[in-house]
Amino acid sequence: MLQSYTEYVKRYGIAELVFRGPSEGNPFAEQWVKGTMAGQAEEKRAEGFYDGNGVYKLRFMPSCEGTYEITAVTSWGDEAKVTVEVSAADENCHGPVRVANTYHFAYDDGKEYYPCGTTCYVWELQSKETQEKTYESLAASPFNKIRFCVFPKHYVYNLKEPAQYPFEIRENSPWSPSDFETEKLEKAPRNMFGGIDAMIENPDEVWDYTRPNPSYFEHIENTIVRLGTMGIQADLILFHPYDRWGYSRMNLEQQNFYLRYVVNRFSAYHNVWWAMANEFDLFRWKPVSEWESNAETVCRQDPYRHLRSIHNCMTMYDHSRGWITHCSLQRIDLYRTAENVEIWRPQYGKPCVLDEIAYEGNLPFGWGNISGEEMTRRFWEAYTRGGYGQHGETYENENGVIWWSHGGELRGGSPARIQFLLDIMEENGGYMEPLPAFFDETCCTNGASHPRKDCIMYYFGANRPCRRPFHMPEGQEFDVEVIDTWNMTITPAGRHSEEFTIDMPSRPYMAVRLVKVK
Numbered sequence: 001m002l003q004s005y006t007e008y009v010k011r012y013g014i015a016e017l018v019f020r021g022p023s024e025g026n027p028f029a030e031q032w033v034k035g036t037m038a039g040q041a042e043e044k045r046a047e048g049f050y051d052g053n054g055v056y057k058l059r060f061m062p063s064c065e066g067t068y069e070i071t072a073v074t075s076w077g078d079e080a081k082v083t084v085e086v087s088a089a090d091e092n093c094h095g096p097v098r099v100a101n102t103y104h105f106a107y108d109d110g111k112e113y114y115p116c117g118t119t120c121y122v123w124e125l126q127s128k129e130t131q132e133k134t135y136e137s138l139a140a141s142p143f144n145k146i147r148f149c150v151f152p153k154h155y156v157y158n159l160k161e162p163a164q165y166p167f168e169i170r171e172n173s174p175w176s177p178s179d180f181e182t183e184k185l186e187k188a189p190r191n192m193f194g195g196i197d198a199m200i201e202n203p204d205e206v207w208d209y210t211r212p213n214p215s216y217f218e219h220i221e222n223t224i225v226r227l228g229t230m231g232i233q234a235d236l237i238l239f240h241p242y243d244r245w246g247y248s249r250m251n252l253e254q255q256n257f258y259l260r261y262v263v264n265r266f267s268a269y270h271n272v273w274w275a276m277a278n279e280f281d282l283f284r285w286k287p288v289s290e291w292e293s294n295a296e297t298v299c300r301q302d303p304y305r306h307l308r309s310i311h312n313c314m315t316m317y318d319h320s321r322g323w324i325t326h327c328s329l330q331r332i333d334l335y336r337t338a339e340n341v342e343i344w345r346p347q348y349g350k351p352c353v354l355d356e357i358a359y360e361g362n363l364p365f366g367w368g369n370i371s372g373e374e375m376t377r378r379f380w381e382a383y384t385r386g387g388y389g390q391h392g393e394t395y396e397n398e399n400g401v402i403w404w405s406h407g408g409e410l411r412g413g414s415p416a417r418i419q420f421l422l423d424i425m426e427e428n429g430g431y432m433e434p435l436p437a438f439f440d441e442t443c444c445t446n447g448a449s450h451p452r453k454d455c456i457m458y459y460f461g462a463n464r465p466c467r468r469p470f471h472m473p474e475g476q477e478f479d480v481e482v483i484d485t486w487n488m489t490i491t492p493a494g495r496h497s498e499e500f501t502i503d504m505p506s507r508p509y510m511a512v513r514l515v516k517v518k
Contacts, residue, residue, distance in 0.1 A: 011089035023054035035072035059268035117145030123407030134407030142419035154244035203246025279313035330356035338381035352387035361394030368394035372413030
């Protein structure tokens with residue numbers, strides 16, 4: 001029976017139908033609801049999900065204004081036909097992010113999107129106080145995307161049990177949460193990555209993977225909604241290998257059952273991205289064919305074509321595969337990270353998002369102790385080479401709450417400098433494309449794509465020139481600015497043409513912007 005539905009919704013909002021249906025047996029596996037949303041400009045088909053207590057939900061995201069008709073059918077014989085009126089989107093809602101101009105991004109309504117993300121792996125599974133602090137920190141930060149896991153994470157600094165689990169525990173389970181008491185895990189031996197190899201021996205005896213916990217997924221759903229109101233993309237990591245509970249050991253049928261539930265539940269939210277895995281190559285027991293099957297499930301269940309990626313540790317996935325919309329990349333070298341964008345862009349022909357370029361912090365591990373200056377440098381290197389840097393922070397502290405995994409409070413020096421870069425990116429306008437440059441600089445331009453600024457950016461990284469000669473085409477004049485990317489200053493250096501020299505302060509992390517005089 002149709003219990004309720006959304007009569008009025010804004011563009012890119014959620015049109016939801018709620019049904020009352022069977023609760024006996026296993027409704028997650030034995031029942032279904034399906035529907036079609038049709039308007040003048042689009043038609044979408046979607047599947048619903050069971051939300052517990054006899055409640056089933058079917059969700060759509062209209063991407064146009066006007067009148068839509070939704071028809072729905074259920075496995076137990078109920079049918080429904082309703083009309084939904086769609087009004088203009090909220091001022092700050094521009095719809096899902098898409099790939100644009102091969103190597104870049106734009107929202108569904110055409111507004112350009114410059115991904116400036118951060119990583120907080122299981123922040124949504126922390127205490128309510130820590131979660132609220134994370135929201136506060138995000139609101140004051142430059143970050144418009146956040147990567148986080150659907151499943152809880154087991155790793156160094158991550159030994160607490162989550163408040164709830166994604167699946168029901170079977171009756172007569174041989175395991176209980178007390179088996180993973182923190183003091184026991186603290187004594188467990190560390191592996192080469194700083195993690196702890198501890199796992200439930202037979203996960204199938206513990207978890208009923210055909211019975212997701214609606215409360216667990218509702219919490220993640222509420223997180224997605226709140227991030228959306230803040231203009232932040234939720235880059236959901238669907239699988240990861242840092243796992244003591246056994247979720248990473250699901251068989252292919254269990255994996256795809258879980259994916260159908262997650263995609264049916266979350267795909268109607270405009271700010272969702274699908275990250276198939278964090279460090280897929282650490283799933284040494286999982287063949288590529290399973291990842292491809294997972295991707296097929298996500299593509300089939302998602303009528304909105306949200307962005308899709310898969311992330312590496314040391315071995316690259318084949319990002320040229322058709323289901324992958326953009327490259328989600330981790331460094332595979334101690335130093336070269338953003339520098340490799342010039343290799344990956346032509347190799348894959350897709351946007352390059354450097355989702356893990358090491359973390360600003362002070363941990364004992366090499367992946368978690370670069371300086372704020374180095375993090376900022378990697379962002380500028382990525383930007384001028386045609387890619388997008390992404391942030392992470394790992395400062396050990398007295399309360400044990402580390403941004404990279406728990407969220408909480410930002411402590412580093414790079415976020416303010418990343419905001420400075422983002423402001424410059426938006427001021428430049430238009431997507432920047434790399435230009436050939438000398439061996440001791442990187443260079444990019446937006447050509448004539450912006451109505452106000454036609455500019456060229458030079459970045460010198462760790463080099464410290466006292467002055468810099470320029471050789472520009474005859475007949476062109478430029479207003480020149482010297483940019484200190486760490487001290488966040490922009491100093492005018494006059495109007496020049498053809499051959500000229502600009503005085504520099506002999507400091508690292510400097511850039512020069514040439515704005516063509518029109």
